[in-house]
Amino acid sequence: MSKTGQTDQDSAAAKRTYWGERIAEWERSGQTQKAFCAERNLVFATFKWWFGQGKRAAAMTATPFLPIAMHAGSVVEVELRSRTRIRFEGEAALQAVALLTARVK
Secondary structure: HHHHHOOOOOOOOHHHHHHHHHHHHHHOOOOOHHHHHHHHHOOOOHHHHHHHHHHHHHHHHHOOOOOOOOOOOOOEEEEEEOOOEEEEHHHHHHHHHHHHHHOOO
16 A cells, blocks of 8 residues: 555544544533534534544444344345345355355454
């Protein structure tokens, strides 16, 4: 990876860390978000954006996969955003689920 790419990643990680720390401070402060930002000269809209990012990330990690039992007679149907449906039956369903879960991990 180029130095620029690594620098960009480092910068993004530093921003996540910085705003994560500010959000943690706000949670301990007992203040409204607006008052907290005003007192510390933080841009309120930026604070709200990072707060929303944290909530979305927490929601994604907080939703566990449900265990499913599959057998050779199973049917799996996947619907894409485009409304295209793909249907797998039998052994193909088992293989499709194995491949999909491996990609998600």
